[in-house]
Amino acid sequence: MDEKRGAILAELPRLRRYARALVRDRDVADDLVQDCIEKALTRMDGWQSGDNPRRWLFTIMHNLFVDQLRRMKRRGTSVSYEEATGSAMMTEPSQLDNIAAREVLQALQAIAPDRRSALVLVAVEGLTYAEAATVLGIPAGTVMSRIARGREELRKELEDASRRRTIRVVER
Amino acid sequence: MxxxxxxxxxxxxxxxxxxxxxxxxxxxxxxxxxxxxxxxxxxxxxxxxxxxxxxPVAYEAVPGKLTETILGNGSDLLGMRSWWRGAIAAGLLVAAAAGGYALGVAGGPAGIARASDPVAERAVAAHRIYSAEKLHVVEVGADQKDHLVGWLSKRVGITLKAPDLAPEGFSLVGGRLLPSGEKVAAQFMYQDYSGNRISLYVTQTAGSDETGFRLFEKADARAFYWLDGGFGYAIAGAVPEATMEAVARAAYRQLLPVAAKG
Incomplete structure (x- = not known):
């Protein structure tokens, strides 16, 4: 086994986490990771060992995610990605099984995918705007505005969620 | 102004x-x-x-199917020094310790061992004392970073660097020299925009134990720490665990002797 495979292996936990933020269902997310590493393995020659493996792998994953979204859009008419991959299946890993975590992940799925990916790359995965820009293939300024809008949307979704929760409690 | x-x-x-x-x-x-x-x-x-x-997703056991795709079946995992290092940096491997978990790459429980060590306790104590300071939080400020790092490196006996924690939202305030048992310790203090502080504590240790990432908690403060090559490193603070961990991992990556080369 060479160094490059080792580097991919070392990135697996983070790739899985990023995938889980993009598509909520665990199995669908792991399929995305699987596709990503398969693609990465076929492209290892093009990857310079000095390059940051995380950025390289996140870029591959992001492109696969975008392809998937596009396919979804072509196929289904009004099925949102969330409905197709996320809350419809509702498989919750036990660690995430608490209200706060569930709500924020649900809210994350409700915001536009391009904002979701920018927000997660920076706020969860700790990439700089410049790094996120490379991964997403957009200018750093666009990363910034997607994050700003993403945060606003997320806040709104979370406020709605807590309002719904309050109403449910009151109705009982 | x-x-x-x-x-x-x-x-x-x-x-x-x-x-x-x-x-x-x-x-x-x-x-x-x-x-x-x-x-x-x-x-x-x-x-x-x-x-x-x-x-927590990053600490779930990685499905065997994924690791197999990368390694193929029956790969020789041992003796891969660079892989080993990389995996540690990514937090895949965790030292087995009392109250902690055994390590697991391809499966099994993975997590951060909770354990106590003098290094972690001292780091937390020192953090408590100096992070509360308004006027004298550091001895030498970040404006004299090169001098600070050179001085502390000489006194502690290892080439140090003040990790860049800007991606994690923290900037260097400065540092100071501290006693640590019979030896000395270096403390680098960082602060985020809202004034939350975390510190990096580095000192020589008695043995030459090596550990993975460990977490020590006391009251509301905690430290992520690791021992490596006769030195102990700890990131101490009272910020949420996820933030601390992100900071500690970033510091760990940057302080690795291997990482220092390239």
Missing amino acids: TAEFTERDIHLALDGELPAERLNDFGAWLEANPDMKIKAARFDADRQRLQTALG
């Missing part, structure tokens, strides 16, 4: 993209604009919620 900021800067500050020298002015602007301060706090809270919800 009134520096002008906009809502945009809230995001920049939160994401560590605001230049360190503007952070003080930004803090003052927030104080003068309660609406913006509320907004900043809200975004910060949402971010922490996201980190808390998603953080």
